Amino acid sequence: MSVKTTVSDTGPWVGQPLPRREDARLTAGAGTFTDDIRMPGMLHAAFLRSPHAHARIVKINAEKARALKGVHAVITGEDVERLTKPISTIIPFKMFLPNYCLAVDKARYVGEPVAAIAAVDRATAEDAAELIEVEYEPLPAVVDPWEAIEQPPSLVFDEIKSNVIWHDTFSYGEVDDAFARAAHVVSDRFSVQRYISTALETMGVIGKWDSSGLTLWSGDQRPGFATHALTTALQIPHSQIRLVSPDIGGGFGNKRKATYMVIVALLARAADRPVKYLEDRQENLLGLVHASNQVMDLEMALDADGKILGLKLRDVVDEGSNVINPTLHSMLKFTNMLNNYTIPAVRFEGYAVLTNKCHSGANRGIGKPFMCFVIERAVEMAAKKVGIGSLELRRRNFIPASAMPYESPMGNVYDSGDFLATLDTALKTANYDDLLKQQEEARRAGRYFGIGIATAVEPNSLNLSAYTLMTGRTDTSGVGEGALVRMEGDGSVRVSLGNTASGQGYETVVAQIVADELGIHPHRVTVAPGFDSAVNPWLHCSGSFANKFSGTDVGAIIEAARTIRGKILRIAAHLTGRKAEELTIREAAIWVHGANEPLLPLAKVAMTAYRDLLRLPEGEMPGLEARHFYVDPQSNLPAMSKDDKRLRFQLTFSNSAHIAVTEVNPDTGAVKIHRYVIAHDCGREINPMLVEGMVHGATTHGIGGALYEDLIYDKNGQMLAGSFMDYLKPTALDVPEFEVVALETPSPFTPLGAKGVGEGGSIPSLAAITNSVEDALKPLGVTLTELPLTPNKIWDAIQKARGEEKRA
Amino acid sequence: MSELKQHDVAFTVNGKAETLSVSPRTSLADALRDTLGLTGTHIGCEHGVCGACTVLLDGKPVRSCLLFAVQAEGAAITTIEGIGDAQSPHPLQRAFNECHGLHCGFCTPGMIVTLSAFLKEHPQPTSADVREAISGNLCMCTGYQNIVRSALRAAELIEGAKP
Ligand code: FES
Ligand code: FES
Numbered sequence: 026m027s028v029k030t031t032v033s034d035t036g037p038w039v040g041q042p043l044p045r046r047e048d049a050r051l052t053a054g055a056g057t058f059t060d061d062i063r064m065p066g067m068l069h070a071a072f073l074r075s076p077h078a079h080a081r082i083v084k085i086n087a088e089k090a091r092a093l094k095g096v097h098a099v100i101t102g103e104d105v106e107r108l109t110k111p112i113s114t115i116i117p118f119k120m121f122l123p124n125y126c127l128a129v130d131k132a133r134y135v136g137e138p139v140a141a142i143a144a145v146d147r148a149t150a151e152d153a154a155e156l157i158e159v160e161y162e163p164l165p166a167v168v169d170p171w172e173a174i175e176q177p178p179s180l181v182f183d184e185i186k187s188n189v190i191w192h193d194t195f196s197y198g199e200v201d202d203a204f205a206r207a208a209h210v211v212s213d214r215f216s217v218q219r220y221i222s223t224a225l226e227t228m229g230v231i232g233k234w235d236s237s238g239l240t241l242w243s244g245d246q247r248p249g250f251a252t253h254a255l256t257t258a259l260q261i262p263h264s265q266i267r268l269v270s271p272d273i274g275g276g277f278g279n280k281r282k283a284t285y286m287v288i289v290a291l292l293a294r295a296a297d298r299p300v301k302y303l304e305d306r307q308e309n310l311l312g313l314v315h316a317s318n319q320v321m322d323l324e325m326a327l328d329a330d331g332k333i334l335g336l337k338l339r340d341v342v343d344e345g346s347n348v349i350n351p352t353l354h355s356m357l358k359f360t361n362m363l364n365n366y367t368i369p370a371v372r373f374e375g376y377a378v379l380t381n382k383c384h385s386g387a388n389r390g391i392g393k394p395f396m397c398f399v400i401e402r403a404v405e406m407a408a409k410k411v412g413i414g415s416l417e418l419r420r421r422n423f424i425p426a427s428a429m430p431y432e433s434p435m436g437n438v439y440d441s442g443d444f445l446a447t448l449d450t451a452l453k454t455a456n457y458d459d460l461l462k463q464q465e466e467a468r469r470a471g472r473y474f475g476i477g478i479a480t481a482v483e484p485n486s487l488n489l490s491a492y493t494l495m496t497g498r499t500d501t502s503g504v505g506e507g508a509l510v511r512m513e514g515d516g517s518v519r520v521s522l523g524n525t526a527s528g529q530g531y532e533t534v535v536a537q538i539v540a541d542e543l544g545i546h547p548h549r550v551t552v553a554p555g556f557d558s559a560v561n562p563w564l565h566c567s568g569s570f571a572n573k574f575s576g577t578d579v580g581a582i583i584e585a586a587r588t589i590r591g592k593i594l595r596i597a598a599h600l601t602g603r604k605a606e607e608l609t610i611r612e613a614a615i616w617v618h619g620a621n622e623p624l625l626p627l628a629k630v631a632m633t634a635y636r637d638l639l640r641l642p643e644g645e646m647p648g649l650e651a652r653h654f655y656v657d658p659q660s661n662l663p664a665m666s667k668d669d670k671r672l673r674f675q676l677t678f679s680n681s682a683h684i685a686v687t688e689v690n691p692d693t694g695a696v697k698i699h700r701y702v703i704a705h706d707c708g709r710e711i712n713p714m715l716v717e718g719m720v721h722g723a724t725t726h727g728i729g730g731a732l733y734e735d736l737i738y739d740k741n742g743q744m745l746a747g748s749f750m751d752y753l754k755p756t757a758l759d760v761p762e763f764e765v766v767a768l769e770t771p772s773p774f775t776p777l778g779a780k781g782v783g784e785g786g787s788i789p790s791l792a793a794i795t796n797s798v799e800d801a802l803k804p805l806g807v808t809l810t811e812l813p814l815t816p817n818k819i820w821d822a823i824q825k826a827r828g829e830e831k832r833a
Numbered sequence: 834m835s836e837l838k839q840h841d842v843a844f845t846v847n848g849k850a851e852t853l854s855v856s857p858r859t860s861l862a863d864a865l866r867d868t869l870g871l872t873g874t875h876i877g878c879e880h881g882v883c884g885a886c887t888v889l890l891d892g893k894p895v896r897s898c899l900l901f902a903v904q905a906e907g908a909a910i911t912t913i914e915g916i917g918d919a920q921s922p923h924p925l926q927r928a929f930n931e932c933h934g935l936h937c938g939f940c941t942p943g944m945i946v947t948l949s950a951f952l953k954e955h956p957q958p959t960s961a962d963v964r965e966a967i968s969g970n971l972c973m974c975t976g977y978q979n980i981v982r983s984a985l986r987a988a989e990l991i992e993g994a995k996p
């Protein structure tokens with residue numbers, strides 16, 4: 026199938042690069058983001074945050090702050106302990122854990138909120154924060170995750186009695202046998218730093234109480250998760266919590282923040298006024314959420330021909346102070362641990378470790394970019410050892426297209442994809458042979474010119490049964506989503522979703538999908554922007570995560586639309602004395618199959634459904650509204666036996682091949698990206714223009730992670746990257762012009778054959794860039810295992826290699 | 834400290850004369866957003882790096898988070914709201930839609946304001962020129978490529994509209 030690049034004015038709409046509906050308001054600056062909402066009497070909050078990585082809070086004196094003119098409420102840990110219950114945790118810890126919205130007994134990272142103030146304006150609230158006196162007793166900070174395991178200088182949560190909050194081993198296939206048979210074994214240690222997507226809009230919350238309970242406005246990405254956390258923390262009925270999401274200025278998984286919501290709710294209740302809180306950028310970098318720094322030891326066993334026989338992995342994830350939803354970075358690795366290879370055996374030993382850093386959490390791909398980095402680095406190392414090219418080694422190990430759907434030893438079912446074709450497309454697009462010649466010339470001229478390749482699967486939707494395997498929790502399983510479709514009496518349609526967009530363009534793509542199902546023009550379909558828990562259909566797992574839109578969410582949308590379609594046809598049949606099976610809907614009219622003239626306008630049927638109540642078919646409920654809660658049929662339960670830990674962790678698999686062409690300046694260690702080629706396959710593309718945009722954005726995030734971004738802590742746990750001067754994001758000058766080619770292998774497992782795309786670029790890019798930079802430095806024999814590849818680090822590696830050269 | 838003396842400041846915003854009473858520490862961004870309700874000017878960092886808050890001050894792009902409102906005395910300010918709207922979009926607004934130059938749209942007002950001044954001075958830019966021009970504006974969503982395309986397309990649209 027080829028991807029469409031022009032829009033036609035008739036359906037089918039799915040597959041067309043339709044320009045977005047949401048752009049008119051957003052390009053005019055007329056969006057409504059959280060900070061754009063104003064309410065009469067609204068107060069503004071500021072937080073006082075801990076300057077210490079780890080410190081006992083001896084005393085807080087907030088009297089001066091309370092007395093400041095313009096201040097309406099001040100809360101500290103003492104109030105929070107009295108007024109709330111701790112935020113619930115994903116690991117069912119047996120002991121009581123004091124993880125409240127504010128630090129209660131001690132502060133556990135630099136930037137942890139210690140007190141909160143609501144005042145007439147933000148400046149006054151910040152003035153008040155300065156007047157709060159906190160007596161801290163500094164404690165030794167736990168910073169290094171290995172140290173946290175082996176010789177902890179202290180405990181992050183004294184109650185847990187260890188900094189290791191999760192440790193488990195998973196074995197699939199005959200691992201020892203694989204290593205016993207191996208002709209080659211490659212082993213190394215790899216690591217990735219903390220980095221984060223830093224949505225341009227920081228996280229904010231507005232809270233307001235009235236007689237119906239608590240309403241919150243926030244760009245939260247997991248409404249089910251958040252409202253549940255609030256109901257436990259605040260001890261109010263779930264039905265009295267309403268969450269409204271306005272426009273969201275980027276999310277990438279980062280915007281889930283029940284703690285902020287609880288703080289704002291408490292302030293609003295204390296002040297009896299609406300209260301708004303919005304992070305400033307420093308607070309955002311210090312305290313919203315970080316992707317974990319991770320270290321992995323890998324051993325890869327191969328036979329003499331370069332067939333991978335097995336893997337042994339030992340993984341340490343630094344969760345920071347996260348007890349709310351730790352193990353995510355470990356869990357997501359189970360989805361791409363074997364990448365796109367037939368690897369018959371793997372043993373994974375994982376640790377999740379607490380340190381005195383910002384809590385870890387969801388960020389574009391979670392553990393997958395690092396997992397792919399480790400495998401794709403190892404493949405390069407293995408190829409050298411076996412003595413074949415790394416392209417050849419990949420080809421020998423790819424899961425063949427003919428094996429699809431393919432069940433991996435760990436129970437993932439790869440639905441579709443032709444990995445060989447993807448790789449070949451990338452090579453062809455890059456003119457690989459030419460590139461090799463260019464490289465030869467460059468090397469002759471003494472330049473450090475590298476070509477790096479990485480192939481990857483991009484798993485989609487997340488089967489939450491995985492929590493059972495990871496944490497023993499047995500109250501959460503499967504994955505689903507809700508959608509509400511309502512056709513009005515004039516035949517126009519409104520759709521509300523359980524998932525909220527933060528840039529994905531749902532107002533456009535959902536209109537395309539529904540227009541096809543209901544035989545109308547997408548302009549007649551309005552997709553409600555944002556989310557309102559009092560109106561939209563939602564489940565506990567609702568929201569934006571794990572690339573679940575293309576399969577799971579689309580399932581809900583299509584089922585709801587089909588319910589309406591069926592009803593329209595039944596009413597039309599009744600009105601015209603035909604059989605429903607004889608009829609179809611297109612161009613906003615009812616037609617007999619194959620007829621040249623429409624039978625009657627769709628609006629006539631729709632209007633009948635709403636007002637001509639006695640002329641409806643017998644037993645037919647009036648109205649054309651359908652709410653569908655969809656359970657992804659691919660999600661399953663684990664076997665629950667000790668030695669069978671197989672699961673469909675994620676449910677469909679997009680794939681890609683990235684080729685990065687870089688050059689290293691040996692005098693500065695700086696990396697320049699000359700070209701970046703991407704071949705990717707996310708199944709049937711609902712809107713190719715939007716798909717390609719996602720690929721650009723996600724890959725840019727990976728480039729940032731590979732080269733620039735580092736949420737660095739010093740040995741005392743001080744965060745050294747609290748602004749965009751220190752935390753470097755890629756700019757337009759750092760990012761190349763991407764050359765993107767799409768393949769379309771439809772998934773047999775999703776309603777439209779579509780697969781996920783939002784995370785994809787971020788997964789192989791760490792490896793593609795690193796493979797490229799290492800290739801550039803090949804004349805020096807440098808091995809790169811630690812990210813990010815900052816100029817410093819590369820320069821050091823060059824000096825070291827040159828030193829060794831001289832000594833030799 | 835909340836007792837800081839208020840100051841009057843007068844300037845024009847999108848062609849309309851305004852006189853505001855502001856605290857000396859109020860940034861121009863806050864004055865535009867909070868006092869005048871022009872929330873299209875976004876705040877992404879408040880320390881001059883991201884460019885989301887860009888407005889035109891006498892035709893020149895400035896970071897409204899780094900200016901105090903009182904510093905804009907007498908100036909002619911243009912915000913995204915003054916560049917165009919859904920009914921009469923600026924060619925840049927049209928082009929951003931055609932070329933998918935935005936995802937979440939949070940950086941977009943700053944990008945469009947920056948580029949509106951740039952295209953006046955460089956009516957026929959190359960993509961390298963555009964990258965240079967927006968190198969002080971961060972976008973976390975698009976990877977910039979389609980923003981560059983949008984700017985080039987807008988230049989075409991502006992050129993095509995010339996008599
Ligand atoms: S908000 Fe002004 S430059 Fe970022
Ligand atoms: S479109 Fe989201 S920051 Fe640029």
